[in-house]
Amino acid sequence: MLEALSGATRLFIIIGDPIAQVQSPGGITREFVARGRNALLVPAQVSVAQVDEFIRGVLLAGNLDGIVVTVPHKFGAFAHCASTTDRAGFLQSVNIMRRNADGTWHGDMTDGVAFVGGIRQAGCVPEGKRALMVGAGGAGTAIALALLEAGVSELAIHDADAVRRDRLLARLAGRGAAKLLAGSDDPTGYDLIANATPAGMKHSDALPVRVELLTPAMFVGDVITSPEVTPLLTAARALGCGTQTGIGMFAAGRAMMVDFLLHS
Missing domain, CATH: 3.40.50.10860 (Leucine Dehydrogenase, chain A, domain 1)
Structure with missing residues (x-):
């Protein structure tokens, strides 16, 4: 090279x-x-x-x-x-x-379609799922739209900035049949948990959700690539949850990104 x-x-x-x-x-x-x-x-x-x-x-x-x-x-x-x-x-x-x-x-x-492609490759079928997404920034905004387009039945969005969260909820209104609502750090009752925040890049970061409330039936995805297995994913795997790393998300979207960059 x-x-x-x-x-x-x-x-x-x-x-x-x-x-x-x-x-x-x-x-x-x-x-x-x-x-x-x-x-x-x-x-x-x-x-x-x-x-x-x-x-x-x-x-x-x-x-x-x-x-x-x-x-x-x-x-x-x-x-x-x-x-x-x-x-x-x-x-x-x-x-x-x-x-x-x-x-x-x-x-x-492409963040949203890459995330959904990655979780599908990891065995998660988003159609009909109740999803909790943490983070209403650039990646979270894209992932929220992609989850709606993938057919989740409910999407709850949690962000420390309530104004940013509510702005995203208002923008997404009418983009699909899913129920939209403000979420929290409590994952109880959700099938799919998506972390679209930087929380986990440093071990001193607070966890994006209350991991003690995760259950083995939940699927947990993260956008962070370093560390590949974040504290959130470590906790989820210890419980037997299906997971997707940020590396998996990147791998799922890499060809699409290169197609775009090269006009392929």
């Missing part, structure tokens, strides 16, 4: 804060190589205060073809897109951006 790097290599970047935990640069770069493309994805640590200036600045790099966006920039990056897919436009957030022919950005949000 390294031997092929040259001045002709096409550049893609992933931006986030923090960035050290992301696992996608290697996986996406390997996917580029497997498709015969001389391209790579590299990480960039970018703060919220600097993200607008950074995105404007990288437009000057003529060999930069795309940006992958992670926490906490998915809503902010949306504002830099001249065009988006329908789902990204509805969600007003993006996790991938590619150059339009005129040099502007075109964005998409």
